[in-house]
Structure formats: C-alpha cells, structure tokens
Amino acid sequence: MDAVTDEPPSETDGFKVEDLRRELAAISLERDELRDELERLHGGFQGTVLAKLTYLGDRIGKIDRKLHQIGPELLYEAQALAQLFQRFEPKATLPLVAGWALNPSGILALVDLINESRTGTIVECGSGTSTLWMAYAVKAKGRGKVVSLEHLEEYADETRALLAIHGLTNYAEVLHAPLTSHSLGEETYAWYGLDDVELAPASVDILVVDGPPGDTGRHARYPALPVLKPYLADHASILADDTNRKDEREVLGMWISEDSSLRVRHSPGRSLQIISLDRLST
Template sequence: MADGEGDGEHVTRGFVRGEVDQLMRDLAAHRYLSDQLADGRFMPAGRGWAARDEAVAVMVDTLLHSTRAGNVLEVGGGQSTVWLSLALARRGSGTLFSVEHDLTYLRRTQDLVNRLGDRQVVSWCLAALESQGTAPPWYALDNVSLFRDVELLFVDGPPAHVGPKSRAPALSRLRSTLMRGATVVLDDTTRVEEREISREWEDAGLHKTLELGNAHVFVYDP
C-alpha cells in the first residue's frame, strides 16, 4: 500500500458516510414537509443550489408551532419559498418577504410559487447588489422597516461569488426588523466563510441553537 493511501481511503469513506447520513435526514425532512403541506401533491425535493430539505423542515416546523403571528424574511429564494409560503398559508397569518437581486432567478421562483406554493402570502422584492466601501456588496434596500415584525430570517444570499463573506452584512442590516426571540437561519454552513460568519454572529449576540448538515440556526434575544 502506498504511503497515505490508507488515510485517503478513510477520508473518502468518512465523506461518503456523511453524505449518506445527510441524504437520509433530507429524505425524512421531505416526508415531513409533504405530510404537513403538500395535500397529496407531488413536491420536488431540493437540489442543486436549493436549500436542503432538513433546514427547510426546521423552519416550517418553527412557523407551524409559533404563536407569534409574525412575518418571514428570506434573502435569496427558491424551493424554500414554496414551502415557507405554504406554511404561512396553512397557519393563516404572516407575510413572506422574499428578496432577490437577479431578475431571472426571481421570475423562476415566482413561477415555482405560482405552481406549487401560495402566492397570496408572498411579497416580492427585487434589489440590486451595491458596493459600499470595503464591505461586501449588499442588497439596495431603501427602507428595511417595510420588513416589519420578522419572526424568521432565512439568509441564503447573496451567492458566494459576489465576494468574501457576502452574507455577513445580513445581521447588521436586518437586525432592526427582527422580533425579540426571532429565529435566524444561515444556509450553506459547510463552507468555511459561512462558518466564520456564524461565529461572528454569535459574537454579535445571536444564540446558536442548532447545527444542521448545511445550516446554522440562531435565536435573536437582545
């Protein structure tokens, strides 16, 4: 056996086990989502750039068992928008504010919601990314107070290619919209930069309650 070959095989097996474990959790999560919200319809599972079903199921469960009757703000939409819209419609209260910088992707998400979700509870916001000094580019949102009484903030944008730690500004820019005790979810925490953002947000006062396979969950309790 060549030097290092055993270690490489061990790493590969560990990676495969991790992927299989995540797949099983996503399958269980998708079953939960379908049982709760699909009303017997076929619903496609998250894939590609979509948020993992495990993270979406945690958010949906939070909304369905919440007594706050607040709103949801997602930064970067997609398949998650469908499930979150259905959850708000099912419980009968709240608006889903969906922020996106790319018009083409926004239209695709709108089409998804029109076909599979509940468009009546969604408020769409197209906001270009703009640079400010040395900070990462962020959404040009003129008046964030429009996103009032947010009980769930889901940060799944901007995409990583925008710049280093592109999602880091979300907390400082959107903190004023959050209800006390709001849930904050940061997606794509398998990436090094998102894990750095997670630590920074904890230092800034968020309380991490859960580490999922691809997302971290926090509570905002100033």
C-alpha cells in the same frame, strides 16, 4: 632462428600499461559513482512511491468515511421530505430539492420555526424551493408573509412563477434586489439593495440567510444581520445555511461576537445553524 633477447619493456610499453591502469581506475571510480547514484535514485523513487501510496491511502480512507456518512444522511433527508409531504399537499409539480436549494431537513426546520413563532414577516435572503415551502407553512398557519430578496431578476421571475402555479402569491413576495455597496465599519460588501423593500421596525420574526452566493465576496452574507437588525423582532430567529463552509462559520462568529443578545440554539443539519435574538434579557 631468431635470437631471444632479455631486453626490458620499452618506455613506450610502460606508458601504455600505466595508462591502462589509470583508465581502469577511472572506470572503476565512475562505476562506483554510478552505482551510488543509482542507489540514491532508487531510494528516491521508493520514497516518492511511498509518499504517493500514503497520500492515496489517506484519500481512500476519507472517501470511505464519506461513503459511510452518505447512507444515514440520505435517510435523514428522505425522512424530512416525507414529513413535509405529510404536512402539506402541493397543488402542482415541485422543483427538485438539489443544487443550491435548501435540503429537506433545512426546509423542515424552517417550517418548524414558522409553527413556533408569532409569524409576522419572514425575510429570506435568496429565493427558490424554500420560498415555496415557507409559503405553504404560512398559508397553513393562517398568518404571516414571506418576503424573499433575490439579486438576479431571472431567478426572481422563476420563483414568482412557481408561487403562482401553486396558488401562493398571497403568502410570499419575491423582490428583485440587485446587489449594491454597503459600508459596515471599515469594510464594504456587495449585498441586497433595500430601496424597494418596505419593512416595519421589529416586524421580522424569522430571517433566513441563504444568499448572496459566496463567490460575490468574502463574508458576503455578513450584512444580513447588521442591515436588517432594526427590523427584527425581540425574539426573532435567524437560520443560516451553508455553515459547513469556513466563510459562513466566520460570519456566524462575527455576528455573535458583536451582539451579546444573540443566542446559539441548535443545528438541524450539518450545514444549518439557528440562532435567536433575546433582547429582553440583555
């Protein structure tokens, strides 16, 4: 029978216990740190999800408001197109009023301007569907002519062909006017070259600014007024398209700040603005 001893734990056994205690404390500390990190990550995840949900909610709200606007806008454009067909009887198939073309409400505003004005010359920056409808309006009025400036020869040819099949070549002329450098003040702009354009001073009753495209440069349409101003009649009207864009609104502001004879008239559509010259009262 083995004797039972009361010897204390050996030094080696004591070290093992202390090591275990230290290891347990380290594990506990690591556990607490991991728990804190998990909570932090969870909170960050929740914050990210919340931010994303807030963003999506804002986007859905904007889309919802836009959808509510589309219905009235479509009705407005449909009514404008119906009025155009009541006033004119096109002789051939019409191109779609879409893409870069003026909306029916813009074309109707142009027709109204033609009816209100003396209607000498109408200068249009750009060409297309609007050229055709303005030619119909000029023909119906019995005087005036549309001169359209087009920087792309392909588009110029297409608009000429459109006028021809509608029998309107006597009422509108499309000129190929490649973009050239125009120095105005301290800035240089790419705008229509006027070498082949013959205009008499103060002969233009209506100026339509629907080109060049915005991607040709910042404030690409600014030169229209300073370059053509000598040819504008004393009470000429200027219709600017795409004024829902920041760049075009800035161009309008530049024109108005530089010329005290300009008067803001009205906006016949969300992307249109009509201003007029009033030289005789300044």
